[in-house]
Amino acid sequence: MMKLLDISKKYGEITHKYPFEPYKVADNFRGKPAYIFDLCIGCAACGIACPSNAITVQFNNDQSKLIWEFDCGRCIFCGRCDEVCPTGAIKLSEEFELAVKFDKSALIQRGELDTQYCTTCNKPFSAKRLVKYSFECLSKANVSEKRLEEAKEYLCMCPTCKKTATVATFTSGKEMVIE
Amino acid sequence: MKCDKFIEALGTKVKILEVTRQCDDQVTALVELNDLPEAVRFLYYDMGGYLTTMIPNDERSINKHYALYYALSMEGGKMFEGDEIAQDEKCFVTIKTLISPDSLVFPSVTPLVPACVWYEREAYDMFGLVAEGLPDKRRLVLSDDWPDNLFPLRKDAMDYRYRPDMKEHYMEPEYEFLKPEGSGIIDVPLGPLHITADEPGHFRLFCDGDTIIDADYRLFYQHRGMEKLAENRMNYDQMGYLAERVCGICGYAHAIACIEAAEKAINLEIPARAQAIRIICSEIERLHSHLLNIGLACEVTGNYNAFMHIFRIREYSMKLAELVTGGRKTYGNVVMGGLRRDMTGVEIKESLRILQIIETQVDEVWDAVMDDKRQMSRWKGVGILDKQVARDFSPVGPNIRGSGIKRDTRYDHPYDFFTKLDFNVSVVEGGDVFAREMVRYMELKSSVSIIRQCFELMPQTAIIVDPKFHVKPENYALAYVEAPRGENVHWIMQGSAQKVFRWRCRAATYNNWPSLRFQFRGNNLADAALIVCSLDPCYSCTERVTVVDIKSKKSKILTNADLKNFARTQKDSPLKDLR
Ligand code: SF4
Ligand code: SF4
Numbered sequence: 001m002m003k004l005l006d007i008s009k010k011y012g013e014i015t016h017k018y019p020f021e022p023y024k025v026a027d028n029f030r031g032k033p034a035y036i037f038d039l040c041i042g043c044a045a046c047g048i049a050c051p052s053n054a055i056t057v058q059f060n061n062d063q064s065k066l067i068w069e070f071d072c073g074r075c076i077f078c079g080r081c082d083e084v085c086p087t088g089a090i091k092l093s094e095e096f097e098l099a100v101k102f103d104k105s106a107l108i109q110r111g112e113l114d115t116q117y118c119t120t121c122n123k124p125f126s127a128k129r130l131v132k133y134s135f136e137c138l139s140k141a142n143v144s145e146k147r148l149e150e151a152k153e154y155l156c157m158c159p160t161c162k163k164t165a166t167v168a169t170f171t172s173g174k175e176m177v178i179e
Numbered sequence: 180m181k182c183d184k185f186i187e188a189l190g191t192k193v194k195i196l197e198v199t200r201q202c203d204d205q206v207t208a209l210v211e212l213n214d215l216p217e218a219v220r221f222l223y224y225d226m227g228g229y230l231t232t233m234i235p236n237d238e239r240s241i242n243k244h245y246a247l248y249y250a251l252s253m254e255g256g257k258m259f260e261g262d263e264i265a266q267d268e269k270c271f272v273t274i275k276t277l278i279s280p281d282s283l284v285f286p287s288v289t290p291l292v293p294a295c296v297w298y299e300r301e302a303y304d305m306f307g308l309v310a311e312g313l314p315d316k317r318r319l320v321l322s323d324d325w326p327d328n329l330f331p332l333r334k335d336a337m338d339y340r341y342r343p344d345m346k347e348h349y350m351e352p353e354y355e356f357l358k359p360e361g362s363g364i365i366d367v368p369l370g371p372l373h374i375t376a377d378e379p380g381h382f383r384l385f386c387d388g389d390t391i392i393d394a395d396y397r398l399f400y401q402h403r404g405m406e407k408l409a410e411n412r413m414n415y416d417q418m419g420y421l422a423e424r425v426c427g428i429c430g431y432a433h434a435i436a437c438i439e440a441a442e443k444a445i446n447l448e449i450p451a452r453a454q455a456i457r458i459i460c461s462e463i464e465r466l467h468s469h470l471l472n473i474g475l476a477c478e479v480t481g482n483y484n485a486f487m488h489i490f491r492i493r494e495y496s497m498k499l500a501e502l503v504t505g506g507r508k509t510y511g512n513v514v515m516g517g518l519r520r521d522m523t524g525v526e527i528k529e530s531l532r533i534l535q536i537i538e539t540q541v542d543e544v545w546d547a548v549m550d551d552k553r554q555m556s557r558w559k560g561v562g563i564l565d566k567q568v569a570r571d572f573s574p575v576g577p578n579i580r581g582s583g584i585k586r587d588t589r590y591d592h593p594y595d596f597f598t599k600l601d602f603n604v605s606v607v608e609g610g611d612v613f614a615r616e617m618v619r620y621m622e623l624k625s626s627v628s629i630i631r632q633c634f635e636l637m638p639q640t641a642i643i644v645d646p647k648f649h650v651k652p653e654n655y656a657l658a659y660v661e662a663p664r665g666e667n668v669h670w671i672m673q674g675s676a677q678k679v680f681r682w683r684c685r686a687a688t689y690n691n692w693p694s695l696r697f698q699f700r701g702n703n704l705a706d707a708a709l710i711v712c713s714l715d716p717c718y719s720c721t722e723r724v725t726v727v728d729i730k731s732k733k734s735k736i737l738t739n740a741d742l743k744n745f746a747r748t749q750k751d752s753p754l755k756d757l758r
Contacts, residue, residue: 003546003547003550003551004484004485004488004544004547004548004551005484006547007488007543007544007547008484008488011491014491025501026498026501026502026505028505029501029505029506030505030506030511051416051417051420052417052420076420076424076509076511077506077509077511078420078511078519079505079511079519080519083519092505
């Protein structure tokens with residue numbers, strides 16, 4: 001019994017003042033993923049990687065917006081979204097105080113991105129930002145002006161139209177620009 | 180090759196129809212249905228096996244039958260010095276048998292090998308397979324009001340989202356507890372929910388005065404249907420994370436076991452560095468789990484001071500986990516083929532510093548606890564697990580090592596990096612609470628040394644293999660990891676399209692429950708909570724307890740405080756005005 005008291009004396013007070021002072025977590029702590037809407041291009045890589053389906057990327061009902069949605073209640077803080085995001089729009093933060101009071105909707109975070117419609121058939125197929133991002137990547141990739149112009153056209157087509165268009169070009173006998 | 184010796188010996192007893200090899204140390208022998216009990220008994224008692232797990236499986240789509248797999252760990256009976264199989268001959272032998280979907284009946288092994296009892300009860304719940312001759316045919320896993328003819332794990336039974344209607348509470352069938360005969364027996368229910376640990380489990384203690392003469396229990400209030408969930412839709416990337424959520428303490432051990440089962444089924448070798456890190460994380464888990472348990476074993480006996488100190492030290496182990504994995508509890512690290520997160524040199528250095536703190540402080544507090552005569556008198560001679568009972572029921576972890584049986588998966592079937600490490604199995608004779616806590620203390624020390632060795636030997640390789648492997652339908656394998664409470668065993672049969680066909684997950688405590696009854700007998704009611712606690716099952720004491728005196732027909736409701744108080748002070752028996 002006395003020995004235990006000696007130990008208490010030796011180590012003194014060790015409790016933190018939390019929540020009255022902030023609690024410092026370790027470097028590389030895996031807390032709630034923080035989302036930066038301005039960087040998100042709506043590529044849905046995170047949604048595919050997420051093992052617990054915490055992130056979904058879907059069109060809204062009238063397909064005017066691409067909705068990125070994150071449900072913190074489902075998140076297991078594995079960090080896969082962080083790994084795959086090409087623009088760093090989602091990154092694990094140090095936040096660990098995630099409790100909500102009764103209102104579960106407070107756990108949900110949303111981002112609405114403008115839809116890109118197909119220039120040929122007018123079908124919504126992607127987000128405007130993704131198209132813009134792809135074009136920017138191509139511009140930096142040292143391709144010729146002419147090829148870039150072509151790409152601009154193709155990027156704004158939905159996959160089906162793109163395929164038809166490619167086939168049409170090939171069969172029409174028109175010369176392709178080859179780098 | 181390994182295992183051949185056992186198959187040969189088995190062949191002299193029963194007719195073996197087919198032998199298949201899963202990996203270096205795992206073989207399966209197919210036997211006739213009627214030979215099943217004898218085959219399992221022979222391997223268990225005559226050849227020195229312990230029951231690892233039993234897997235019922237719906238293989239109608241493969242071979243038009245249901246199948247049962249009794250997996251035995253061949254390691255020797257270990258009842259006396261030298262009663263052990265040579266290190267390089269230890270292996271797993273699985274007895275497989277097929278059951279026709281028309282009869283759905285198989286001969287029970289339980290009368291010959293008591294360790295099978297829970298598995299065979301579960302086989303009925305999940306698949307509707309009836310064990311002929313099983314002494315205890317009550318439901319085990321599913322709730323009492325579950326529809327009679329719905330067997331969830333049959334492939335054609337139900338969607339994983341289906342939830343049958345619940346019965347009104349007064350319509351619910353009564354669960355029958357096994358009662359001892361005799362007059363003057365007081366029936367003490369403990370349960371159904373523990374208020375501090377949030378662990379549901381209902382115990383019935385049958386007492387004569389304050390002495391427990393027998394006990395029975397109803398568990399599985401929290402059955403989550405994970406096996407069904409994974410079978411239907413998950414790929415291997417997701418399964419590791421799901422397995423990690425099986426347990427709130429030894430989750431990482433489950434994650435490794437689950438993923439290693441998938442890896443073994445296709446003989447996928449993972450990089451040495453990933454193996455080392457897997458071991459480090461699971462040993463960190465052992466540190467915090469054992470500290471938790473030793474702390475609680477002090478707390479239920481009223482030694483708050485020691486409890487607080489132990490939890491203070493435990494915080495260092497949580498910090499250690501946070502440092503090297505980024506999460507205090509769920510590490511989200513294991514994927515098929517390796518790991519997702521590496522450790523940096525800075526982290527390793529800091530970890531070594533924390534380990535040093537844990538090591539010295541654990542010694543200080545343990546020394547103080549051992550010095551406390553009152554504490555020792557509460558631990559010594561209480562909740563004895565007899566060696567023969569242990570042999571019969573195949574318990575695992577500190578529970579069996581406290582009864583002087585040297586069973587440790589890390590030693591018997593070294594997985595991953597363990598062959599390169601140096602460690603001693605902690606075995607203590609006695610079988611009482613003290614022995615089990617002593618084992619835990621010794622394991623704390625050995626965990627610290629294992630983690631250090633891993634850091635020192637840390638191989639400089641990648642942490643994940645090139646993901647070019649393919650799963651093979653119908654391949655299966657066992658994987659086992661020594662979790663803090665004993666071995667966690669996972670069995671995976673792979674299916675097509677990167678999905679699992681069958682996943683059987685057996686947590687350590689599953690093997691420890693059936694023998695608990697024997698540990699209760701003859702002990703004082705005040706020690707009930709302590710005995711359950713020393714098993715480290717996510718212990719159970721109670722919110723409210725009803726006591727019924729059969730003789731006087733009086734009953735009394737005890738509050739949690741009453742019972743806790745009695746457990747701590749052993750004064751003022753809450754039953755005294757019933758006598
Ligand atoms: S951290 Fe993991 S679970 Fe959470 S959103 Fe990202 S990928 Fe999904
Ligand atoms: S940009 Fe990042 S956050 Fe946005 S959808 Fe793609 S992966 Fe997700």
